Structures are given as C-alpha cells and as structure tokens.
C-alpha cells in the first residue's frame with residue numbers, strides 16, 4: 473500500500489514519465505483474495521521469528537520485506553511450504569526474519585510479483601523482560617468464544633511479546649474449516665506477536681474421530697528445530713526475555729501406532745536442552761496435566777499423579793524447572809510448588825491453565841489435595857498473563873470478562 477505523501481508525489485510525476493507510470497501499474501495492493509492468514513510463529517531466539525501466509529493460488533516471487541525504525545529495509549524470500557489435508561490444498565509460505573534487535577520496532581509486509589501487502593508493526597522483545605499471554609484449550613464447536621477471550625487478552629495486554637496455546641487448539645485436527653476459524657479469531661493479534669503452539673490430543677484426530685498423526689498441526693507450525701528425525705515440530709524450545717521455554721508433546725499414546733519412541737526421545741532431549749540453557753527461568757509447556765483427578769460416579773478412579781506426571785515430574789525436579797503449565801482438563805487450578813510428587817517449599821510451580829473454548833466440563837472433577845486455587849464454578853473461559861524479569865515472575869489468571877481469578881508471584 474502506498475502512503476498518502478508518496479501517492480501525491482507519484483501523481484505529479486505520472487504525466488511526465490511514462491516509464492514511472494508503467495512501474496506503478498505493476499504494483500497492486502494484496503487483498504484477502506491474494507494472500508490470507510498472515511501470522512507469526514516463534515523462532516529459536518528473539519532475533520528470529522517466522523512469518524507465515526497463504527496464497528489463494530501459487531504466488532510468484534513471494535517475500536517479506538522488513539523495515540527498521542530507521543527506514544532501512546531488508547527482503548527475506550518466502551519458501552513455498554504447501555500441504556494438503558482434509559482434501560484442502562494450502563498454498564502456504566514461510567519466511568524467517570533474522571537479525572532482529574531487542575526492543576526495536578519494525579514493520580513488515582508481504583511482497584509478490586507485482587503485489588505488496590499492508591505494512592504491519594511489531595516490536596522485538598527486551599532480553600530482560602517478557603509478557604506472555606497463555607491460553608488454555610480452545611477446541612470449540614463455535615470459535616466465537618475463542619475469539620472473545622483471545623481478543624480481550626490482547627486488548628488489555630497489548631504490550632505482550634508472544635502468545636501460547638496449550639494444545640487442543642481445535643476440536644478436530646483434520647477439519648480445515650476449524651483451523652481457518654481458529655486463525656481468523658486471532659486477526660489483529662497473530663500478525664503482530666508470535667505464537668508458541670503446544671500439540672494436544674485433538675490435533676491427532678481425523679474426521680472420523682480416529683487417531684492419526686497431527687498432519688495439519690505439523691504443517692501449520694514450523695516450530696524451531698529439535699534435532700529429531702521422527703518427531704520434528706512435535707516438541708521444541710525457544711528463548712524469549714529472561715525465559716527458556718521447553719514445549720513438550722504429551723501425545724505419545726496417540727503417535728505410538730504410527731511412530732514409536734516419542735516419550736523416550738523427549739525425556740532425553742529435555743535433559744540436554746534444559747541443562748544447556750543459562751536463562752534465569754526455565755518454563756515447561758505441556759498439554760496433558762500431571763495430576764489425576766477423581767471423577768463423580770467413577771469410584772474406581774483414584775486421586776494421584778497422571779501418566780504424564782509420572783514420566784516427567786521427577787525429571788522436572790532433577791532439572792530445577794521453575795514453572796510447569798499444563799492443560800487438557802478444561803479447569804483452572806493453581807497447585808503451587810510440588811517436589812517429589814508432594815507439597816514442597818522449593819521446586820517446580822504447577823499451573824493447570826483452564827479453558828479458552830466452548831467445551832467445558834462442569835462438575836466433572838473432584839478437587840485434588842494438591843489444588844490450592846480453583847476457578848469459580850461452573851467455569852467460563854479464562855486466560856493467563858505472565859510477566860517476567862530476571863528476579864520475578866508474576867502470573868495472573870483472568871476470566872474472559874476481565875475479572876481476576878488468581879495472582880501468583882514467584883521470586884528467584
């Protein structure tokens with residue numbers, strides 16, 4: 473899109489220089505019909521981020537132009553990364569922006585042969601501070617709930633550096649209409665701050681509700697390389713602000729009939745990855761919760777530690793993980809510090825993040841002895857805001873109407 477001043481200048485020149493007019497005619501403002509679903513994804517570190525977009529058809533010479541505050545521009549070519557799922561061919565493109573400097577404000581736009589998108593702003597985060605929006609499961613029949621909670625969170629925290637979705641982004645991982653609805657709910661957010669996605673079990677369902685590999689999720693989200701041959705993009709880590717985030721996949725049961733070894737591979741990777749980080753805060757994001765709850769009318773189900781908890785809590789203790797965010801149960805529960813699978817003074821701090829879609833489980837769970845704060849019942853949607861510096865992490869949990877549910881401060 474050409475700005476007002478530039479447009480006025482070009483009008484004056486047009487009659488005098490036919491060659492200039494010819495060049496101008498080649499420029500076209502890209503519309504929703506040309507490119508759609510422009511969005512950002514976290515890179516390995518704050519100097520990188522990935523820009524993704526889709527063409528209605530295959531695009532010629534796709535690129536992303538980055539403009540610094542000084543006005544200097546740099547062009548990054550966009551790779552064609554198409555995929556077909558649910559009989560829907562997605563003409564997806566991805567460009568990795570590199571060399572971003574902390575706290576610098578940038579603009580970027582999409583370029584194709586003869587076309588240019590509108591300039592979109594973002595600010596690279598500081599290395600000392602971080603604001604993260606954390607959203608629980610958003611799987612829905614109608615994604616207007618997801619839109620409401622996401623837009624509310626960003627409107628009230630527009631200094632956020634990134635947003636996280638804790639898995640079960642969509643109800644059915646093959647249904648391309650749900651993915652489109654999920655992305656469209658994030659307009660005004662996804663173009664400006666990067667997403668850190670977490671794989672959930674619902675990403676592993678096909679249209680017949682049979683388990684499959686999470687084809688759409690893996691293609692939509694080219695997350696930082698984890699060095700794995702078999703489970704690339706299933707789990708990953710990244711740095712932002714004073715935090716090192718380790719994003720696990722808890723879907724080893726869903727994947728084992730197709731590919732074996734996810735759990736064992738991740739356990740080994742996590743030890744290396746956490747120990748290699750010097751960041752003040754080590755934060756784990758994982759979909760399935762670490763605790764097991766009793767359920768009304770099912771007396772055989774006992775309170776305790778879940779399968780995911782048994783596999784990972786001892787490792788979190790060993791690695792001095794600071795905070796563990798979980799999901800899957802669609803209820804907000806703050807458990808405080810747990811070590812050796814019991815209440816402790818020092819150790820990982822556990823938060824079960826709640827629900828951010830229209831699938832809710834009223835009166836299902838019987839409270840766990842390790843719960844110290846529970847969202848008001850029956851629950852509505854909620855979101856979390858994590859603000860971190862080198863010494864302190866503050867986590868606030870809000871209902872979708874903005875009412876504060878919980879306020880946690882963790883000091884080093």
Ligand SMILES: [Fe+2]
Pocket residue numbers: 609639640672673674759799800801
């Ligand atoms: Fe789930």
